[in-house]
Amino acid sequence: MKFFKRLILILVIFAVLGVGAIGALYLYVKPELPSVATLRDVELQTPMQVFTKDGQLISQFGEKRRIPVDLEDVPQQMIDAFLATEDSRFYQHFGVDPIGVMRAFWVLLTTGEIKEGASTITMQLARNFFLSFDRAWMRKIKETFIALHIEQLLDKDEILELYLNKIAFGHRAHGVGAAAQVYYGKSLDQLTLAQIATIAGLPKAPSNLNPISHPQASKERRRVVLLRMLDEKKITRAEFEQAANAEVTARRHGAEVTVDAPYLAEMVRQEMVDRYGEERAYNAGFNVYTTVKSHVQLAARQAVWDNLHAYDERHGYRGPVSVLWSEEEGEPALSEAEVAEYLQRLKSIGAVTPAVVLSIAEQSATVAVKDHGILELPWESMHWARAYVNEERQGPPPETTADIMQPGHVIWLRQVAEARDDNGHWRLAQIPEPSSAIASLRPDDGAIAAVVGGYSFQLSQYNRALQAERQVGSNIKPLIYSAAFEKGLTLATLVNDAPINQWNPGSGIAWRPKNSPDVYEGPIRLRKALAKSKNVVSVRLIREVGVKETADHIAKFGLDRTQVPENESISLGSLSMTPMQVARAYAAFANGGFLVEPYVIERIEDGNGEVIYQAEPKLACFDCDNPAPQIISEQNAFLVAQAMNSAIWGGGSWAHDTGWNGTSWRIQRSKPIVSEVGRAIAGKTGTTNDVRDTWFSGFTSGLVTTTWVGFDDVSRQLGSTSMHPLLDSAQQSISGGEAGAKTALPGWILFMEKAVSEYPSDNLMIPPGVVNVRIDLGTGKLSHRTDHTTRFEYFISGTEPTDYVDRDSGNGNIFEDSGDDLF
Incomplete structure (x- = not known):
């Protein structure tokens, strides 16, 4: 009896000492324990996703891939798999499983090694949120105490849901939702039992057991999970056998990007980092919706591609990428x-x-294409490939396939836009050497409609639409004409289109600005001068307005005044601007004179779908609460738009041999654009003197777009081409020296043909304060005639002519009383 009393006393003492030790240990580590109350408001590290306006995914940013899911959306088989494998008594214990602890302790006593950790799901959650993964007793003790706190704070379903969303599964996938996407490209409800078991087996060792890097180890671990499910009677023997013997089907999947727009995505990423800082931007689960419609953005990308390839084909083929074997050298294929x-x-x-290239015939070739197998390349898909000599010269047209390629050549192919899924429309290609950019926005509020910063983000992340400050050439002229109209000149004002030869005593040389082409017409109305892009007229306008006054006016269009030079060379486009800056400036001519601010983020939602930011842009409006600044009058904007409209439609009478075309006449051929907006289009070409930069900027009332084409190496010129009889008619029409009308305008047309229908447009509406009177085309004076020698012209009220031309008097000096109208 004494023995039993002593034994009981010893046990009580040990129990008291044990409880005391645990209490003391708790007090010791308590200052280091984190507050688990934060779990109720936990913000899982979820990547930022960027979408188009219509909800298509553009990109995803963030180190950890996570797709949060509610427990009710997790398949029961997946819950069963995790519980059977990781913690079969999860719903019975209080955060620590005594049976598991005793089992792990017995293994330690019998083997001398720690082979089982006895960690419950709650303890794993504690470790993942608050602790490191090192194997240390103190970490295990803290893990236990935190688990006990978690069980007091959260119910079992909340704990399991957090666990399933937090745990790491390898390849940067965190949570079961992301694991299903990364390994199988599926949502949870689409997974098979074999795939569920594979995912459930990963938490033990994500790096060593994942099915991509270690498929055999993953298969063995999958079998262990299935056996545990079978033991727990969660699956049948037949289901076990089928899943255990299934092939490993995992492969790495990225985010399901449906619109490839990396330049746009990078714009958004940078703005989000500026707003929220890198850590929060990447991990707070923001959903960012842009102002861009998916098919409009894709149309812009395709326009850049097709236009650059058209340039490249005109200038010749530079040969294969490399040669795998040469039959001439006797090398085996x-x-x-x-x-x-x-x-x-x-x-x-x-x-x-x-x-x-596998083999060639006289005018065809058999080629193996990555991911598309073997196909025949017809003559029509390669006959453009005359040899490239330099930017100015091309070799003779090829006559046979052997003039172009040989078996063993590694080449590039592209599929033409009209039939991308038809193997018969593959076309020989090469990576274009020049670069290009498109910047498009809505003139009413500055919302960006599309942006493409180059041919390929893989090749260069430099966004030329936003960052490339290039000389704008004649794209500056509408701004100069706007300054002239502000001073009182009109569309009917006559300016002398004649050569200028000005001696500069400082430099000892003469400045001789020339038209391009070098043709002069004498006295010319300003409408026609802008439409035909007369350089010497622009010089004379700057002299009339004043160099400083012109520079001041140009700066109103959103430019840093210190960057606008005060010299006459600005008339020829020596000013440098980015495509987005040009588009923003031209928007003022489309919207009645307002300077809108380009923006790309329409709204931002947090991880719960709550809108935390909504764009409130300043609007191009007179009677609204949030107007943009008006930099020119709507009458001034209307007159400039009218002159740019003539750049497209020309004037005169072709029946009477007085008809003429503006520099942008190619738009007339575009049935999709003309049928959509009629004649209400305005635009302006731009080419630098040395053809290093080519531009086209134009608009309807609903959309303004700028295209630029040039080499990144500013020392390189775009050159010229000779006629190629084998090219299609559209390509044949572009020969001679490259220019804005030949090089940049086709890209603008390709894009706008797809985009204009998305942005409703009105006619070029006549604003109040503008009058319309009939003038004589030769003098700009009023006319009583109604024949081809006259037209109705627009004037700001008070600037219209008051004198009538005297055609019947035989007065040969029609400028006798209007010397101020000709300078």
Whole structure:
């Protein structure tokens, strides 16, 4: 009896000591324990996603891929798999499983090694949120205490939901939702039992057990999970056998990007980092919706691609990327399997896909194309490829396939826009050497409609639409004409289109600005001068307005005044601007004279779908609460738009041999644009003197777009081409020296043909304060005639002519009383 009393006493003492030790240990580590109350308001590190206006995913930013899910959306089989494998008594214990602890302690006593951790799901959650993963006793003790706190604060379902969303699964996937997407490209409800078991087996060792890097180890771990589910009677023997023997189907999947717009995505990323800082921007689960419609953005990308490839085809073929074997050298050809394996190591870039020439016929070739197998390349898909000599010269047109390619050549192919899924429309290509950009926005509020910063983000992340400050050439002229109209000149004002030869005593040389082409017409109305882009007229306008006054006026269009030079060379486009700056400036002519601010983020939602930011742009309006600043009068804007409208439609009478075209006449051929907006289009070409930069900027009332084409190397000129009889009619019409009308305008047309229908447009509405009177085309004076020698012209009220031309008097000096109208 004494023995039992002593034994009981010893046990009580040990129990008291144990409780005391635990209490003391708790008091010791308590200052270091984090507050688990934060779990109720936990913000899971969820990546930022960027969407188009119509909800298509553009990109995802963030180190951790996570797709938060509610517990009710997790398939029961997945819950069963995790509980069976990680913590079968999860719903019975209080955060620590005594049975599991005793089992782990017994293994330690019998083997001398820690082989089982006895961690419950709650303890794993504690470790993942608050602790490190090192194997230390103190970490385990803290983990236990935190788990006990968690169980007091949250119910079991809340704990399990947090666990399933927090746990790491390898390849930067955190949470079961992201794991399903990364490994299988599926949502949870689409997973098979084998795939569920694979995911459930990953938390033990995500790096060593993941099915992409270690498929065999993953398969063995999957079997362990399935056995535990079978033991717990969560699956049948038949389900076990089928899932255990299934093939490993995992492969790495990215975010389901549906619109490839990396330049746009980078704009958003940078703005979000500026707003919220890098850590919060990448991990707070923001959903960012842009102002861009998906198909409009894709149309802009395709326009850049197609236009650059058209330039490249005009200038000739630079040869294969590399040569795998040469029949001339007696080298053996690779097998089709070897070629396919080689192609898988190459990347597609922009619109082009790598291919290998397998054999050639007289006017065709058999090629292996990455991811598309073997196909025949017809003569029509390659006959453009005369040899490239330099930017100014091309070789003779090819006559046979052998003039272009040989078996073993590694080449680029692209699919033409009209039939991308038809193998018969593959076309020989090469990565274009020049660059291009498109900037498009809505003139009513500055919302960006599309932006493309170059041919390929893979090749260069430099966003030329926003960052490339290039000389604008004649794209500056509408701003100069606006300054002239502000001073009182009119569309009917006559200016002398004649050569200028000005001696500069400082430099000892003469300045001789020339028209391009070098043709002069004498006295010319300002409407016609802008439409035909007369350089010497722009010089004379600056002299009439004043160099400083012109520079001041140009700066109103959103430019830093210190960057606008005060010299006459500005009339020829020596000022440098980005495509977005040009588009913003031209928007003022489309919207009645308002300077809108370009913006790309329409709204931002947090991880719960709550809108935390909504754009409130300043509007181009007179009677609204949030007007943009008006930099020119609506009458001034209307007159400039009228002159740019004539750049497209020309004037005169072709029946009477007085008809003429403006520099932008190619738009007339675009049935999609003309049928959508009629004649209500305005635009202006731009070319620098040395053809290093080419531009076209134009608008309807609903959309303004600027295109730029040039080399990143500013020392390179875009050159010229000779006629190529094998090219299609559209390409044949572009020969001679490259220019804004030939190089940049076609890209603008390609884009606007797809975009204008998305942005409703009105006619070029006549604003109040503008009058319309009939004038004589030769003098700009009023006329009583109604024939081809006259037209109705617009004037700001008070500036219209008051004198009538005297055609019947035989007065040969029609400028006798109007010397101020000609300078």
